[in-house]
Amino acid sequence: MVDNSSNFLKWERKDLVGLRNLTKEDIELLLETAASFKEVTTRQIKKVPALRGKTVVNLFYESSTRTRVSFEVAAKRLSADVINIATEYSSVKKGETLNDTGRNIEALKADLIVVRHNAAGAAAMLARHVKISVVNAGDGWHEHPTQALLDIFTLAEKKKKIKGLTVTIVGDVAHSRVARSNIWGLTKLGAKVIICAPKIFIPAEIEKMGVSVIPDIEQALSESDAVNVLRMQFERDEKAAFPEKLDYFKKFGITQKRIDKTNKDIIVMHPGPVNRGVEISSEVADGPNSVILEQVTNGIAVRMAVLYLVSGAKENSGQDGA
Amino acid sequence: MVDNSSNFLKWERKDLVGLRNLTKEDIELLLETAASFKEVTTRQIKKVPALRGKTVVNLFYESSTRTRVSFEVAAKRLSADVINIATEYSSVKKGETLNDTGRNIEALKADLIVVRHNAAGAAAMLARHVKISVVNAGDGWHEHPTQALLDIFTLAEKKKKIKGLTVTIVGDVAHSRVARSNIWGLTKLGAKVIICAPKIFIPAEIEKMGVSVIPDIEQALSESDAVNVLRMQFERDEKAAFPEKLDYFKKFGITQKRIDKTNKDIIVMHPGPVNRGVEISSEVADGPNSVILEQVTNGIAVRMAVLYLVSGAKENSGQDGA
Amino acid sequence: MVDNSSNFLKWERKDLVGLRNLTKEDIELLLETAASFKEVTTRQIKKVPALRGKTVVNLFYESSTRTRVSFEVAAKRLSADVINIATEYSSVKKGETLNDTGRNIEALKADLIVVRHNAAGAAAMLARHVKISVVNAGDGWHEHPTQALLDIFTLAEKKKKIKGLTVTIVGDVAHSRVARSNIWGLTKLGAKVIICAPKIFIPAEIEKMGVSVIPDIEQALSESDAVNVLRMQFERDEKAAFPEKLDYFKKFGITQKRIDKTNKDIIVMHPGPVNRGVEISSEVADGPNSVILEQVTNGIAVRMAVLYLVSGAKENSGQDGA
Incomplete structure (x- = not known):
């Protein structure tokens, strides 16, 4: 039996819109709760009744099979009913605003909206406009908190700690919500973060986020316990042609040779x-x-x-023992 | 515990294709049953087992997130399994007719088809061709019975009655299935209906439906207990340009000033x-x-x-007590 | 109560990628298990808990509502959670390979992938790359094993046997996975298969598959107990114009007159x-x-x-009695 009821009592946030505004304790609570749910996925019957009778709406304004499917599987393993809404079908076409859509979903007596949107701040805005819970599944280049949490969870599982570790993030940090959420989460938990990327991919004043920039990948790796390799979204920028891809790989690509050169048990994410x-x-x-x-x-x-803690699942815990 | 079993016994229709052919008693039974289900959505666990083991197919030839999602949530709260079919994926592309599609869905031993189609009469035709239940989720400009039922339900909840009320419908009535279903439903229950719209939006011989036409919005509102404002589908008619929109709003737009002028507690739908x-x-x-x-x-x-009454849920009621 | 537990013990294959590699006994076991599940669909509550807590992923690289819906209904009646992935949304767009996608689905702790792909061999390749079960829902012109199994099941239900029957397959056999799977299945079970089609639709060396070719439809029918009529996929070949369709119907179309001429109780599939x-x-x-x-x-x-036998459902059988 999963017993997260004490975590439940400690969690006070209706939404998860980013890691920036969470405390170290919030993040630790999330990771600890995740650890107990991980056990569920090893069972014969990989379900718990924690969200039975609850409705989770996946509201995706950008297509993302991987993230949508991950949330859908997570919600179903909590026994929630899941409704998928993709922009293709949405009344967005008819000009309905995000807030109107959110209020309509709330009026359906849904319990939780998982939102992916191309505009930074969309999830936070939605969270302010509805009383039900909102989970950010990626908003523009801003945050993708559940991705960072799973990165940190995986790292902690391997290294048995986060505090004192050094993590290099390689790639287009300027346009990466994954990078931004990782930086907030890792630094709050006491890890050191190095950014390694071509200059154009490094946001201005990045050092203010508490990270250091090391432009040489081999030097960055030599100082790291883990490397988080961002996907190069060349499809977003049609100007980036094949020679540029090759050049990028030569300068920043993570190869076995570079990993071996560190002589360390470096984690690759x-x-x-x-x-x-x-x-x-x-x-x-x-x-x-x-x-x-x-x-x-x-x-x-x-x-x-995340779904468990932010939802109103608290009130269920007595009945379902979940 | 929801006890709709006595309603069940009174309901004898396999399908809901429109309000035109329903009796006053049918509509009252639907509204009464809806009232008892509304209570379910206020519970901790918003589900009843009434349609457990039943399969509801949402067959949508026109995209409509709002209506599809509403039916999907309703079916899941009744514990049905829901299958969504949108034209994008459908074998309609391969030239299969609506009736063939319907018979195939029936052969899957599905229990209920919720159909949205751009042709008037599509739901009725399908209902004649299959033995399982068919619910019309909108057929062309013909009927959208569940929309009208929810309008009437909401009105009755606010005004504690329907009989004797006056409802103004504003907008493109000629091309509105919502208007048509509302007119049938409201007049059967003894309400008076006023149509207020530019001449081109008023169907010929509309008075034969038992409604009156008042072209001046302020006069119409002054005589009404409620106004049902139709969405102006300017996207359907590319010729309707921005100046026409402004002009429409000036002449027929529902503004606070116009509401206040009535000096009445008018309901806006x-x-x-x-x-x-x-x-x-x-x-x-x-x-x-x-x-x-x-x-x-x-x-x-x-x-x-609607899903509960038209489906074969009757036979379940003993076991599930739903 | 469905009792397939003894069948379970006999079934040893992780996947179903085609009928070619199955034994006669494998096919008989599948048909026998299907017979007991058929009874389930006649019940009030058409569900068994056999796959409760299991996740079935429908991974469709070609759109096919009919096949996807059939698998979705089947999985839900076994109480599995179902996730639909269509290429439209898939990270295929982002260049992820089938094997990477498969390994990601496996990493979600899904239990079973139902895959439809336009490349022959796709299902077999995927099955080799993942430890979880793979069911082929059609791969190019190669195999569509569940379609052939349902054809054979239906034939056996009608004729009370397969051995000794003669089945004519009419149509574009060269480009038909349905034909290919039927030929493997029927011949393994001792039926005789006749191919009847225009020359260009008959694959080279077809006789090596153990079938005979009879170009005249009336002669073919006169020797048959059943005819399996392939869909003419004229939409795949834009050059096939209306006169050719008419011509095809005249020479190979299955008409009542041709059926009656056989003077036999011929089954039409x-x-x-x-x-x-x-x-x-x-x-x-x-x-x-x-x-x-x-x-x-x-x-x-x-x-x-198929889902029941290939999945890890075996371990559940004790608990659920399914």
């Missing part, structure tokens, strides 16, 4: 889907340092924890 | 999504006279009632 | 959706010899059997 031969070699992606598939597995546990 | 500043002002849509979000909430209860 | 007046007349499709809708019904039972 990637939010997926992997661009083999662009930001990471196949050898590394599928190799012993990679925890990429474990990240996917942990994503379910982390999202179960 | 809208099937959504709202075109703010086109057929209604934001102030009214979000104001104290508006019941727009309550309509959305009541839509779930009304659709639960 | 079609995988659907039917092209009325192209490969079959409406009179036959809807007539007494047609078992087309029964095929659809049996598809659920056959797919329940």
Whole structure:
């Protein structure tokens, strides 16, 4: 029996819109709750009744199979009913605003909205406009808190701690919500974060976030316990042609040779889907340092924890023992 | 415990294709059943086992997130399994007719088809061709019975009656299935209906439906207990340009000033999504006279009632007590 | 109570990728298990808990409402959680390979992937790359094993045997996975298969599969107990114009006159959706010899059997008695 009821009592937030505004204690509570849900996914019957009778709406204004499916699986393993809304079908076409859509979902007596939107701040705005819980599944280049939580969960599982670790984030940090959420989460928990990327991919005043910039990938790796390799979104920028991809791989690509050179048991993470031969070699992606598939597995546990804590599941706990 | 078993015994229709052919008693039974299901959505666990083991197919030839989601939530709260079919994926592409599709769904041993189609009469035709239940979720400009039922339910909840009320319907009545179903439902229950719209939006011989036409919005409102504001579907008619929208709002738009002028506690309804500043002002849509979000909430209860009554749920009632 | 537990113990395959590699005993076990699940669909509550807590992912790289819906209904009647992934939304767009996608689904702790893909061999490749079960829902022109199983199940139900029967397959056999799977299945069970089609639709060396070719439809029918009419996929070949359709119908179309001429109780099957007046007349499709809708019904039972046997459901059987 999963017993998260004491965590429940400690959690006071209606929403999860980002890691920036969470305390160290909030994040630790999320990770601890995720650990107990991870056990559920190893069972014969991988379900708990924690959200039975609750309705979770996946409201996706950007298509993202991986994130949508992960939230859908997490919600169903909590026994929630799940409704998927994709922009393709949405009344967004008819000009309805995000807030109107949110209030309509609330009027359906849904309990929780998981929102993916291309505008930074969309999840926070929605959270202010509805009384039900909102979970940010990625808002523009702003935050993607559940991705960062699953990265940190996986790292902690491997290294048995976060405090005192050094994590290098490689790639287009300027346009990465994954990077931003990781920086907030890792630094709050006492890890050191290094950014390694071409200059154009490094946001101005990044040092104010408490990170350091090391432009040389080999030097960055030599100082790190883990590397989080961002997906190069060349499809977003049509100007980035094949030679540029090759050049990027040569300067920043994570190869086995570079991993071996560190002489350390370095953890390799990637939010997926992997661009083999662009930001990471196949050898590394599928190799012993990679925890990429474990990240996917942990994503379910982390999202179960988030949905459980932010929802009104508290009141159920007596009946369902969940 | 919801006890609709006596309603069940009185209901004899396999399908709900429109309000035109229902009796006053049928409509009252639907509204009464909806009232008992509304209570379910206020519970901790918002589910009843009434349709457990039943399969509801949402067959949508026109995209409509709002209506599809409302039916999906309603069916899931009745514990049914729900299958969504949208034209995008459907074998309609392969030229299969609606009746063939219907018979195939029946052959899957599904129990109920909720159909949205752009052709008037589609739901009725399908209902004749299959033995399982068919619920019309909108057929062309013909009928949208569950929308009208939720409008009437909401009105009755506010005014404690329908008989003797006067309801103005404003907008493109000629092309509105919502208007048509409302007219049938309201007049059968003894309400008076006023149509207020530009001439081109008023169907020929509308008076034969038992309604009166008042072209001046302020006069119409002054005689009404409620106004049902139709969405102006300007996107359907590309010729309707911006100046025409402004002009429409000036002549027929529901503004706070016009509401206040009536000096009455007038109820403002809208099937959504709202075109703010086109057929209604934001102030009214979000104001104290508006019941727009309550309509959305009541839509779930009304659709639960419809699915419950038309389905073969009767036979379950003994076992599940639902 | 369905008792398939003894079948369970005999079944040893993780996947179902085709009928070619199955033994006669494997196929008989599948058909026998399907028969017991067919009984479930006649119940008040058409569900068994056999796959409760299991996650089935429908991974469709080609759109096919009929097959996807059939698998979705089958999985839900086994109480599984179902996740639909269509290429439209998939990270395939982002260049993720089928194997990466498969490993990601496996990492979600899903239990079973139902895959439809336009490349022959896709299901087999995926099955080799993941430890969880894979069911082929059609791979290119290669195999569509559950369709053939439901054809054979329906035929056996009608004729009380398969051994010794003669089945004519009419149509574009060269490009038909349905034909290929039927040939493997029927010949393994001791039926005789006749191919009847224009020369360009007959694969080279087809006789090596143990079938005979009879180009004249009336002669073929006169020797047959059943005819399986393939859908003419004229939409795949834009060059096939209207005169060619007419010509095809004249030479190979299944008409009541041709059926009557055989003076036999010949069974007419079609995988659907039917092209009325192209490969079959409406009179036959809807007539007494047609078992087309029964095929659809049996598809659920056959797919329940397949999902049940290949999944890890075995371990559940003690608890759920399913």
